[in-house]
Amino acid sequence: MSAAPPRHALVIGAGLAGAAVSVALARRGWHVALLDAAAGPAQGASALPVGMLSPHVTRAPTPLSLLSERGVATTRAELQRLVPQGQGWQACEVDNLGHDPGRWPAAMVRPAALVKAWLNEAQTLGALTTRWHTPVYRLVPTPSGWQALDDEGRVLAHAPAVVVAAAFNSHRLLVATSNLLPDDALPLRPVKGQMSLGALHGKPRAERPQRDNGVYVPLYEDEGLPPEWPARLWAMGSTYERGENSTHLSDAAHERNAVSLEALCPAAAQDLRDGMHQGSLKGWAQVRCASLDRLPLLGAVPDIEALHAHMAEAGARRGRVPVADTPRHPGLYVLSALGSRGITLAAWCASRLAAMMDAEPASEEDEDLLRALDPARFAWKLARRQQRD
Ligand SMILES: Cc1cc2nc3c(=O)[nH]c(=O)nc-3n(C[C@H](O)[C@H](O)[C@H](O)COP(=O)(O)OP(=O)(O)OC[C@H]3O[C@@H](n4cnc5c(N)ncnc54)[C@H](O)[C@@H]3O)c2cc1C
Helix, strand or coil: CCCCCCCEEEEECCCHHHHHHHHHHHHCCCEEEEECCCCCCCCCHHHCCCEEECCCCCCCCCHHHHHHHHHHHHHHHHHHHHCCCCCCEEEEEEEECCCCCEEEEEEEECHHHHHHHHHHHHHHCCCEEEECCCCCCEEEEECCEEEEECCCCCEEEEECEEEECCCCHHHHHHHHHCCCCCHHHCCEEEEEEEEEEEECCCCCCCCCCEEECEEEEEEEECCCCCCCCCCEEEEEECCCEECCCCCCCCHHHHHHHHHHHHHHCHHHHHHHHHHHHHCCCEEEEEEEEEECCCCCEEEEEECHHHHHHHHHHHHHCCCCCCHHHCCEEEEEEEEECCCCCHHHHHHHHHHHHHHHHCCCCCCHHHHHHHHHHCCCHHHHHHHHHHHHC
């Protein structure tokens, strides 16, 4: 923990991303004001009843496989330290039946438990204030930092640094209302997901979770599950509906889950369909946020006008501007586009973002990976294309 005078940040969004950033900053001695439109923490995609913490294994390493390797280790350590097993997570293995098959160590996780544990830790450090029912409409730069405004232009909060962790709404905030970036410079997409689940009576249909086209969880037990979910449940999910930005439940999505489940465990697929016909099947739907290249956005927000000027100047000297040298909006950061892997990625990404905000250089082994996640990558390509045309 740092003994330096406190630095101040606003964090917008109290899901996995925003909670992980809040605690990572609090551990470094920052003071954080966390603002969320919802009535409490983890009410968006992070309200997921149960999801998998599992590696993304590929034959040759890719940015996503390297990222998920680091992410699994970091999140696992956070869970072990902060959340008792059976009250928000359970260690397990998962059978990967698709390409790159194998059995991997994994965990079944209810993200809200981890989000709450992180916020409790930050509050115990005396480093966090939370404000619910507080939708941020616009961000405005000032000489001393940033103001967060509501839709009537009233100042909700201000601080020298802001982290936008508002999932797909990060796009609206940075592009549409604050006008800080052109649309193509922040290519975020909504991807609706629906999970099918039900109470488990009797023995589970499989020994451990199975993954192919979706993940089948044969048994998840959690004392902290909210009353709307059975305390002992099975789950199958989730659909991947690109461009869909709604949370309505549909039988068609349940049926898609049944088809995917048939390939993993036909008896469980029959249970799902029986539950649908009898009216006992439950479902949960929310919107993931994915970027164009399916990697998260982690880092300082690019300043596209300054980038154009910088490129023109470098072009006149026949020089080139590397992505890392993209000018940034001072004090403005983003952590978004965690896609289908927020449980795996939030903690590691947030710890790296907090280090960046303290101007700590990245380790040599993380440098390439962080470059792949730089939110300036799209703005840089856009500016280079425009410069060539
Ligand atoms: C069906 C489904 C299954 C999934 N399964 C898995 C899984 O098995 N494993 C896994 O790792 N991940 C899984 N995920 C993905 C995981 O849930 C997400 O990656 C993660 O929750 C994203 O966290 P986040 O904090 O970025 O977004 P969110 O949790 O959506 O949080 C964003 C927050 O920002 C707030 N907000 C938005 N706009 C504003 C504003 N203008 N002002 C203030 N606040 C605002 C919202 O209220 C919300 O609280 C699944 C997702 C879905 C939908």
